[in-house]
Amino acid sequence: EVQVVETGGGLIHPGGSLRLSCAASGFIVSSNYIYWVRQAPGKGLEWISVIYAGGPSYYADSVQGRFTISRDNSKNTVYLQMNNLRAEDTAIYYCARGGITSASPSFYYSYSMDVWGQGTTVTVSS
Amino acid sequence: QSALTQPPSASGSPGQSVTISCTGTSSDVARFNYVSWYQQHPGKAPKLIIYEVSKRPSGVPDRFSGSKSGTTASLTVSGLQAEDEADYYCCSYATNINVFGSGTKVTVL
Numbered sequence: 001e002v003q004v005v006e007t008g009g010g011l012i013h014p015g016g017s018l019r020l021s022c023a024a025s026g027f028i029v030s031s032n033y034i035y036w037v038r039q040a041p042g043k044g045l046e047w048i049s050v051i052y053a054g055g056p057s058y059y060a061d062s063v064q065g066r067f068t069i070s071r072d073n074s075k076n077t078v079y080l081q082m083n084n085l086r087a088e089d090t091a092i093y094y095c096a097r098g099g100i101t102s103a104s105p106s107f108y109y110s111y112s113m114d115v116w117g118q119g120t121t122v123t124v125s126s
Numbered sequence: 127q128s129a130l131t132q133p134p135s136a137s138g139s140p141g142q143s144v145t146i147s148c149t150g151t152s153s154d155v156a157r158f159n160y161v162s163w164y165q166q167h168p169g170k171a172p173k174l175i176i177y178e179v180s181k182r183p184s185g186v187p188d189r190f191s192g193s194k195s196g197t198t199a200s201l202t203v204s205g206l207q208a209e210d211e212a213d214y215y216c217c218s219y220a221t222n223i224n225v226f227g228s229g230t231k232v233t234v235l
Contacts, residue, residue, distance in 0.1 A: 044229040045215050058222045061127050099177055111219035112162035112177035119171055
Protein backbone atom coordinates (compact mmCIF):
# COMPACT_ATOMS: atom_id res chain seq x y z
CA GLU A 1 0.00 0.00 0.00
CA VAL A 2 1.26 3.45 -0.89
CA GLN A 3 1.27 5.66 2.18
CA VAL A 4 3.16 8.28 4.17
CA VAL A 5 3.20 8.54 7.96
CA GLU A 6 4.21 11.70 9.81
CA THR A 7 5.69 11.62 13.29
CA GLY A 8 7.58 13.96 15.57
CA GLY A 9 5.02 16.55 16.54
CA GLY A 10 4.55 17.80 20.06
CA LEU A 11 4.52 20.77 22.41
CA ILE A 12 7.53 23.04 22.12
CA HIS A 13 8.45 26.41 23.60
CA PRO A 14 8.90 29.45 21.38
CA GLY A 15 12.42 29.54 19.99
CA GLY A 16 12.75 25.78 20.23
CA SER A 17 13.42 23.17 17.56
CA LEU A 18 11.62 20.08 16.38
CA ARG A 19 12.20 17.53 13.62
CA LEU A 20 9.27 15.97 11.83
CA SER A 21 9.58 12.70 9.93
CA CYS A 22 7.63 11.49 6.92
CA ALA A 23 8.12 7.76 6.44
CA ALA A 24 7.04 6.45 3.05
CA SER A 25 6.00 2.96 2.05
CA GLY A 26 4.98 1.55 -1.30
CA PHE A 27 7.12 4.01 -3.26
CA ILE A 28 10.64 5.44 -3.29
CA VAL A 29 10.98 8.97 -1.91
CA SER A 30 14.11 9.72 -3.93
CA SER A 31 12.12 9.30 -7.16
CA ASN A 32 9.27 11.52 -6.07
CA TYR A 33 8.50 15.06 -5.00
CA ILE A 34 7.61 15.25 -1.29
CA TYR A 35 5.70 18.20 0.08
CA TRP A 36 5.05 19.56 3.56
CA VAL A 37 1.76 21.38 4.08
CA ARG A 38 0.43 22.76 7.35
CA GLN A 39 -2.94 23.79 8.70
CA ALA A 40 -3.25 26.12 11.67
CA PRO A 41 -6.23 25.53 13.97
CA GLY A 42 -9.42 26.52 12.18
CA LYS A 43 -7.49 27.82 9.18
CA GLY A 44 -6.77 26.75 5.62
CA LEU A 45 -3.95 24.78 4.05
CA GLU A 46 -0.54 26.41 3.68
CA TRP A 47 2.21 25.00 1.45
CA ILE A 48 5.52 25.27 3.27
CA SER A 49 8.17 23.17 1.51
CA VAL A 50 9.02 20.69 -1.22
CA ILE A 51 11.98 18.48 -2.03
CA TYR A 52 12.22 17.46 -5.66
CA ALA A 53 13.38 14.09 -6.88
CA GLY A 54 16.54 15.65 -8.26
CA GLY A 55 17.34 17.17 -4.90
CA PRO A 56 16.47 20.89 -4.99
CA SER A 57 14.25 22.09 -2.18
CA TYR A 58 12.13 25.19 -1.79
CA TYR A 59 10.33 26.98 1.02
CA ALA A 60 7.51 29.37 1.67
CA ASP A 61 8.59 32.84 2.76
CA SER A 62 7.02 32.22 6.17
CA VAL A 63 9.51 29.46 7.02
CA GLN A 64 12.51 30.32 4.81
CA GLY A 65 15.70 30.34 6.87
CA ARG A 66 14.08 28.51 9.81
CA PHE A 67 12.91 25.20 8.31
CA THR A 68 15.00 22.68 6.38
CA ILE A 69 13.70 19.76 4.37
CA SER A 70 15.93 16.73 3.82
CA ARG A 71 15.78 13.13 2.73
CA ASP A 72 17.34 9.85 3.94
CA ASN A 73 17.09 7.45 1.04
CA SER A 74 18.24 4.48 3.15
CA LYS A 75 15.24 4.97 5.44
CA ASN A 76 12.89 6.10 2.65
CA THR A 77 12.04 9.05 4.88
CA VAL A 78 11.81 12.81 4.47
CA TYR A 79 12.41 15.18 7.37
CA LEU A 80 11.41 18.72 8.22
CA GLN A 81 13.80 20.36 10.67
CA MET A 82 12.06 23.31 12.30
CA ASN A 83 14.15 25.84 14.20
CA ASN A 84 13.33 29.07 16.01
CA LEU A 85 9.70 28.06 16.29
CA ARG A 86 7.05 30.70 16.79
CA ALA A 87 3.49 30.60 18.08
CA GLU A 88 2.25 31.07 14.52
CA ASP A 89 3.90 27.76 13.54
CA THR A 90 1.28 25.93 15.61
CA ALA A 91 -0.51 23.65 13.17
CA ILE A 92 -1.11 20.16 11.91
CA TYR A 93 1.76 19.29 9.59
CA TYR A 94 1.05 17.02 6.66
CA CYS A 95 3.49 15.44 4.26
CA ALA A 96 2.30 14.44 0.83
CA ARG A 97 3.67 12.70 -2.22
CA GLY A 98 3.78 14.65 -5.43
CA GLY A 99 1.69 13.33 -8.27
CA ILE A 100 3.21 11.85 -11.41
CA THR A 101 1.47 11.79 -14.78
CA SER A 102 2.22 9.12 -17.34
CA ALA A 103 3.05 10.44 -20.79
CA SER A 104 4.08 7.31 -22.59
CA PRO A 105 6.86 6.41 -22.92
CA SER A 106 7.88 8.84 -20.21
CA PHE A 107 6.28 10.69 -17.30
CA TYR A 108 6.26 14.11 -15.68
CA TYR A 109 5.56 15.58 -12.27
CA SER A 110 2.16 17.24 -12.03
CA TYR A 111 2.81 19.49 -9.00
CA SER A 112 -0.19 18.03 -7.23
CA MET A 113 -0.26 16.06 -3.97
CA ASP A 114 -1.79 12.64 -4.41
CA VAL A 115 -0.99 10.74 -1.21
CA TRP A 116 -1.35 12.43 2.17
CA GLY A 117 -0.52 11.32 5.67
CA GLN A 118 -2.76 11.75 8.68
CA GLY A 119 -0.69 14.69 9.94
CA THR A 120 1.27 15.40 13.11
CA THR A 121 0.41 18.25 15.47
CA VAL A 122 2.92 20.89 16.48
CA THR A 123 2.03 23.28 19.28
CA VAL A 124 4.34 26.18 20.03
CA SER A 125 3.52 27.69 23.39
CA SER A 126 5.18 28.81 26.58
CA GLN B 127 3.21 34.18 -2.08
CA SER B 128 -0.32 35.40 -1.51
CA ALA B 129 -3.06 32.81 -1.17
CA LEU B 130 -5.34 32.24 -4.13
CA THR B 131 -8.80 33.73 -3.62
CA GLN B 132 -11.81 31.47 -3.09
CA PRO B 133 -15.30 32.33 -1.84
CA PRO B 134 -15.62 31.39 1.84
CA SER B 135 -18.78 29.38 1.29
CA ALA B 136 -21.04 27.79 -1.31
CA SER B 137 -24.15 25.70 -1.02
CA GLY B 138 -26.68 23.71 -2.97
CA SER B 139 -29.45 21.19 -2.54
CA PRO B 140 -28.95 17.49 -3.23
CA GLY B 141 -28.81 16.87 -6.97
CA GLN B 142 -27.91 20.46 -7.79
CA SER B 143 -24.55 21.77 -8.98
CA VAL B 144 -22.16 24.11 -7.23
CA THR B 145 -19.17 25.88 -8.75
CA ILE B 146 -16.24 27.22 -6.75
CA SER B 147 -13.90 29.82 -8.20
CA CYS B 148 -10.18 30.16 -7.50
CA THR B 149 -8.56 33.42 -8.56
CA GLY B 150 -4.82 33.79 -8.86
CA THR B 151 -2.43 35.85 -10.92
CA SER B 152 -0.39 35.80 -14.11
CA SER B 153 2.41 34.14 -12.12
CA ASP B 154 0.46 31.10 -11.02
CA VAL B 155 -2.99 30.06 -12.26
CA ALA B 156 -2.72 31.82 -15.61
CA ARG B 157 0.84 30.75 -16.30
CA PHE B 158 0.69 27.03 -15.55
CA ASN B 159 -1.77 24.21 -16.16
CA TYR B 160 -0.92 22.81 -12.74
CA VAL B 161 -4.01 23.66 -10.76
CA SER B 162 -5.20 20.99 -8.35
CA TRP B 163 -8.19 20.74 -6.04
CA TYR B 164 -8.49 19.05 -2.64
CA GLN B 165 -11.47 17.95 -0.58
CA GLN B 166 -11.16 17.94 3.20
CA HIS B 167 -13.72 16.58 5.61
CA PRO B 168 -13.57 17.71 9.26
CA GLY B 169 -10.71 16.11 11.14
CA LYS B 170 -9.42 14.36 8.03
CA ALA B 171 -6.45 14.81 5.73
CA PRO B 172 -7.03 16.51 2.38
CA LYS B 173 -7.81 14.34 -0.64
CA LEU B 174 -6.80 15.10 -4.22
CA ILE B 175 -9.86 15.32 -6.49
CA ILE B 176 -8.58 17.25 -9.53
CA TYR B 177 -5.08 17.74 -10.91
CA GLU B 178 -3.67 19.56 -13.94
CA VAL B 179 -6.78 21.77 -14.06
CA SER B 180 -9.28 19.10 -15.18
CA LYS B 181 -7.94 15.58 -14.67
CA ARG B 182 -9.51 13.27 -12.11
CA PRO B 183 -7.53 10.67 -10.15
CA SER B 184 -8.74 7.12 -10.28
CA GLY B 185 -11.70 6.62 -7.99
CA VAL B 186 -12.92 10.22 -7.98
CA PRO B 187 -16.49 10.43 -9.30
CA ASP B 188 -17.03 12.22 -12.60
CA ARG B 189 -19.40 14.55 -10.73
CA PHE B 190 -16.26 16.53 -9.98
CA SER B 191 -14.88 18.59 -12.85
CA GLY B 192 -12.35 21.38 -13.21
CA SER B 193 -11.61 24.14 -15.68
CA LYS B 194 -9.55 27.29 -16.06
CA SER B 195 -9.80 30.60 -17.86
CA GLY B 196 -7.05 33.16 -17.49
CA THR B 197 -6.31 33.80 -13.82
CA THR B 198 -9.38 31.92 -12.55
CA ALA B 199 -9.78 28.18 -12.08
CA SER B 200 -13.09 26.57 -11.20
CA LEU B 201 -14.32 23.36 -9.59
CA THR B 202 -17.85 22.16 -10.33
CA VAL B 203 -19.59 19.52 -8.28
CA SER B 204 -22.60 18.20 -10.14
CA GLY B 205 -25.37 16.12 -8.65
CA LEU B 206 -24.52 17.20 -5.11
CA GLN B 207 -24.60 14.45 -2.51
CA ALA B 208 -24.55 14.67 1.26
CA GLU B 209 -20.99 13.35 1.39
CA ASP B 210 -19.79 16.27 -0.75
CA GLU B 211 -20.22 18.58 2.23
CA ALA B 212 -16.63 19.50 3.02
CA ASP B 213 -13.96 22.16 2.63
CA TYR B 214 -12.42 22.53 -0.83
CA TYR B 215 -9.02 24.04 -1.60
CA CYS B 216 -7.44 24.92 -4.92
CA CYS B 217 -3.69 24.90 -5.35
CA SER B 218 -1.46 26.21 -8.12
CA TYR B 219 2.16 25.71 -9.03
CA ALA B 220 4.10 28.97 -9.31
CA THR B 221 7.75 28.33 -10.23
CA ASN B 222 9.26 26.14 -7.54
CA ILE B 223 6.50 26.84 -5.04
CA ASN B 224 2.86 25.93 -4.65
CA VAL B 225 0.14 28.26 -3.44
CA PHE B 226 -3.15 27.15 -1.89
CA GLY B 227 -6.45 28.91 -2.07
CA SER B 228 -8.17 30.29 1.00
CA GLY B 229 -10.69 27.46 1.03
CA THR B 230 -14.43 27.14 0.42
CA LYS B 231 -16.87 25.41 2.71
CA VAL B 232 -19.53 23.61 0.70
CA THR B 233 -22.82 22.98 2.46
CA VAL B 234 -25.41 20.56 1.14
CA LEU B 235 -28.76 22.01 2.13
